[in-house]
Amino acid sequence: MVTRAPALVAALFFSRVHPRSARGPGRSWRDPAVRLSLLVLVLVLPLAGALSACEGNSLFGEPRVRADTVSLAAPTSATTLPTAIDLVPAGLGGPLEAFPETPADADRYDFTVRQVGGQLVLRPFVPLGGGGGAEIGRSTRDFDLLRKAPRSSADYGEEAVPLVLNGTYIMRSRPWSNGYQRCQTYAKAKVTALDVAAQTVSLAVVLNENCDDERLAD
Structure with a gap:
C-alpha cells in the first residue's frame, strides 16, 4: 500500500482543484485554498515517494531477514580471522566481518572480540x-524463539x-x-x-536488512 502513497496524495490534491460537483467548474488556481493545497503537495509528495522507496521502515513492507555465520578471533590470537562484526554494510548486503x-575498518565496525580477564x-x-x-x-530468550529484538535502550548497553x-x-x-x-x-x-x-x-x-526494523523473523 505504501507504493501507492504518491498517487493517492496527487489524487487528493486534484480532487480539491477540480471537485466533481454539480455546482460548476473546479476552483481557480488563484484561490488561496488551492495554493495552500499545492504547497502541501510539493512538501508531502517527495516524502511519500521517499517512504515508498525506503524498504527500511518497520511500519511498511516485509522484514528482510538475513542469516549468516561468522568466525572471529581476538586481535592477539595467532589466527588471521576477522576480529569484528559490522552490521551496517551487512544490512546493505555487504560483508559481516x-x-x-x-586503516580501512578502523571506525567501521559494531562489535569486536577481545580477551579480558581470561574470557572472550x-x-x-x-x-x-x-x-x-x-x-x-x-x-534470556531461546535464540530460535527470539523473533523480534527489543527497542528499549534499557535492554542494551555500550559495555563489553x-x-x-x-x-x-x-x-x-x-x-x-x-x-x-x-x-x-537490529540483530541477534x-x-x-x-x-x-x-x-x-x-x-x-x-x-534485519531494513532500516530500524527490529523484526528478526519472516
Missing part, C-alpha cells in the same frame, strides 16, 4: 566522547559482554543513514563455538 585493526568478550564500538555507538545485550557457549545476544548497530532517515540495524547472535585458549569464537547471526 570487519578488521578494525586496519564482544565490545561495542563507541565513538570518542561516547554516545552514538553500537549497543549489545544478553538475552562476556561470550558464553550457546549464549544469545541482542545487537543494535551504530547509527547510519539510508538517505531518508536515521537508521540502526548465538555463540556456536568458543575456544578461549585459541581466542576464537563462532557466531550464528540473524539481522
Whole structure:
C-alpha cells in the first residue's frame, strides 16, 4: 500500500482543484485554498515517494531477514580471522566481518572480540566522547524463539559482554543513514563455538536488512 502513497496524495490534491460537483467548474488556481493545497503537495509528495522507496521502515513492507555465520578471533590470537562484526554494510548486503585493526575498518565496525580477564568478550564500538555507538545485550530468550529484538535502550548497553557457549545476544548497530532517515540495524547472535585458549569464537547471526526494523523473523 505504501507504493501507492504518491498517487493517492496527487489524487487528493486534484480532487480539491477540480471537485466533481454539480455546482460548476473546479476552483481557480488563484484561490488561496488551492495554493495552500499545492504547497502541501510539493512538501508531502517527495516524502511519500521517499517512504515508498525506503524498504527500511518497520511500519511498511516485509522484514528482510538475513542469516549468516561468522568466525572471529581476538586481535592477539595467532589466527588471521576477522576480529569484528559490522552490521551496517551487512544490512546493505555487504560483508559481516570487519578488521578494525586496519586503516580501512578502523571506525567501521559494531562489535569486536577481545580477551579480558581470561574470557572472550564482544565490545561495542563507541565513538570518542561516547554516545552514538553500537549497543549489545544478553538475552534470556531461546535464540530460535527470539523473533523480534527489543527497542528499549534499557535492554542494551555500550559495555563489553562476556561470550558464553550457546549464549544469545541482542545487537543494535551504530547509527547510519539510508538517505531518508536515521537508521540502526537490529540483530541477534548465538555463540556456536568458543575456544578461549585459541581466542576464537563462532557466531550464528540473524539481522534485519531494513532500516530500524527490529523484526528478526519472516
